Every structure is written in C-alpha cells, then in structure tokens.
Amino acid sequence: MNPISPTQKQATPLPDTKGQGGDSVLRILSVLEDTTVDGPGFRTSIYCAGCTHHCPGCHNPQSWAPEGGHEMSVDELMQIIEADPFAPGVTFTGGDPMQQAEAFTALAQAIRQRTRKNIWCYTGYRYEALLDMPVQRRLLQLVDVLVDGPYVAAQRDTDLLFRGSANQRLIDVPRSLAQGSVVLWTRA
Ligand code: SF4
Numbered sequence: 001m002n003p004i005s006p007t008q009k010q011a012t013p014l015p016d017t018k019g020q021g022g023d024s025v026l027r028i029l030s031v032l033e034d035t036t037v038d039g040p041g042f043r044t045s046i047y048c049a050g051c052t053h054h055c056p057g058c059h060n061p062q063s064w065a066p067e068g069g070h071e072m073s074v075d076e077l078m079q080i081i082e083a084d085p086f087a088p089g090v091t092f093t094g095g096d097p098m099q100q101a102e103a104f105t106a107l108a109q110a111i112r113q114r115t116r117k118n119i120w121c122y123t124g125y126r127y128e129a130l131l132d133m134p135v136q137r138r139l140l141q142l143v144d145v146l147v148d149g150p151y152v153a154a155q156r157d158t159d160l161l162f163r164g165s166a167n168q169r170l171i172d173v174p175r176s177l178a179q180g181s182v183v184l185w186t187r188a
Helices: 074-082 097-114 127-131 134-140 173-179
Strands: 025-035 043-048 070-073 089-093 118-122 145-148 169-172
Touching: 025 074, 025 097, 043 074, 043 097, 070 074, 074 097, 089 097, 097 118, 097 134, 127 134, 127 145, 169 173
Parallel strands: 043 089, 089 118, 118 145
Antiparallel strands: 025 043, 025 070, 145 169
16 A cells, blocks of 8 residues: 555554565565656555555545465566666565565565665554564565555545655654654654
8 A cells, every 4th residue: 555555553463475475575566667756756556466454535445355466586577676876776565565574574685685775664554563473574674665554534634745645744763762652754
C-alpha cells in the first residue's frame, strides 16, 4: 500500500505463505521505475500481492489476493533495481510487504550488499507491533523508513507527504531502533 495505506490497532493475522516461493521468491503485482510518490527522489517501487488488513477505503483492493500477480526472484528484481543506478531509493509496497517478510528480507539484503540505495517500506502494521514479530522484525531492521499503520478513511488528508491518512507515520527506523522509541523521519 502506498499513500493510501491501512491501520489497525489489533495486529492482522498473517496469511499462510507456505508454497509461495520460500524466502527468495516474491509474489509481485508490478514494478514501477522512477516514481516520485512513494518516498523522496526517483525510486523503484515494488508492488507486492497479498494484504489481509482490508482497510475500508483502500485504494488498491485488487492487491489483497495473495495469489495475485506473478512470482519474481530476488535476482530478477535486482536486475531491474540495478538497471537504474541514479535512482537513490527502492520502495516496498503493495499489498503488505510485511506479509512476505522472509522474501523481502532477502531482497533488502541484496539491495544493501549490491547498492547504496535507501529502502522505504509501507505496511498496515504499526511499528510497535512489528517489533514483537520476529520474522517481520528482521525485515524492519533493513529498512530506512517505515510508513506504518492502516489507512483510516476518517483521517484521510490529501496534503500529507507520502501517506494517505493522518494516523500513518514516516518512521526513521535506524534512529528509532537505536533510541528505543519512535523517531519520525524528516526530509533532510
Ligand atoms: S494495508 Fe494498504 S493495501 Fe492493505 S488494505 Fe490497507 S490500504 Fe489496502
């Protein structure tokens, strides 16, 4: 999910991901190059399939089905990402990337090892909930900025930067983990 994302106080149940390709194959709806709406600068945005949050008013309900899109390997995605050496960032969105956390962790590790690009990740989970989810926490630790929480239609605000509703936060993950509390991202 991107600017129009989800939120919820209770953690949404994780889908059964067995048989969806293990930790190096992702279920992908689309990959957009040189986008400017999913974080600062020109970015490669990876839209994944599957989301169980089902936020009322979600702009992208066609992304909810976990069997949507098609499988792509980490290597296939890295070829696209590395083909644009001047784009400073990659954004994981969907769908909810945290519901394919093992595979996105493998992709994030490849991005870290092979490029200097920053990583943004959208999710319907709250940051605090992800800290208590061991698999998702590993992905979180590789992310620079997390856009967290479900989309709440009652808090919709079209003037917000890179998000759709006021409950969602742009979180500086490295600084938040180091400090032990949420530090919001601000544009340098
Ligand atoms: S988390 Fe994002 S993709 Fe999922 S239902 Fe909510 S707004 Fe839609």
